[in-house]
Amino acid sequence: MALSGGGEVQMKTSADSGKMPDERPGRTDWHVHIGAFADAYYRAEDVFGALRAAGTTEVWFSSTTSGFGLRIGGKPAGAGAVYRYIRGEMRDALAAAERTGMKAHALYWVMPEVHCAPDAPVRLARAMEELPYEGFKLHPSGNAWDWDDSAVERLADEVFAFAGERGMRVVVHCGPDPTERPAVFERFVARHPGATVQLAHCRPLKETCQMLRKHPNTVCDTAFAAKATQVAIRAFGLGNRMVHGTDFPATHWYANRETPPTGTVPAMDLAEFAMRTGGDGWEEE
Ligand SMILES: [Zn+2]
Secondary structure: OOOOOOHHHHHHHHHHHOOOOOOOOOOEEEEEEEEEEOOEEEOHHHHHHHHHHOOOOEEEEEEHHHHHOOEEOOEEOOHHHHHHHHHHHHHHHHHHHHHHOOEEEEOEEOOHHHHOOOOOOOOHHHHHHHOOOOEEEEOOOOOOOOOOOHHHHHHHHHHHHHHHHHOOEEEEEOOOOOOOOHHHHHHHHHHOOOOEEEEEOOOOHHHHHHHHHHOOOEEEEOOOOOHHHHHHHHHOOOHHHEEOOOOEOHHHHHHOOOOOOOEEOOHHHHHHHHHHOOOOOOOOO
């Protein structure tokens, strides 16, 4: 099914299928975003509203604005300006969560571009005091995580140590790229057993399962994970270590990538997408 364009057709499909949104109480989505994604912008209020309408009542979220380097609205900006802008987005998002009746947990998306800059505007511990963050998000390929750089290595260790001392969550983006394989994070996971480390996307599958078996302080999430991958993880007896995550609304962007959205994505488009996909925000192609 073509997912780009033809919004009216998609709406019809949803209505015809008679699929009801998931109304199970307490449905949690452990992998959600707000903010800029390429040239599109997803307002927190619209993201939470759409997920809420589709039956999600609790989210763990971060701002994807952080994953596109030192830019604001597509234009280059300084480390301090970017830091403050994203802090504002996250503060507004927490207020939007209150208004939409969404229980929301904010994750601080750590940018080495900010913390390892010569004019670093803020220290990690200080950033964590500025908002009621409940954990971190790391994205090695979205940001400049150069593992050969000792400053970057120190920053990562500081993140896991901070989380470990407080029993916080660290969501790590994982993939086949050598800079972001699950095993890349193993030294930190092992050194800081008090941190709960969420291996996003379950990929690569084998390495994800090896980490889950070896380190009790790890879980994986189902964001963009194929159904077959999820079945395999359950078959390996690791189903209780897998949490529901969607990567919403990045899913909306990818579903429309042939004509990528620009500017603020209308609330109704987002709501329709969430409803049609039953809150998962994703349909396998
Ligand atoms: Zn994500």
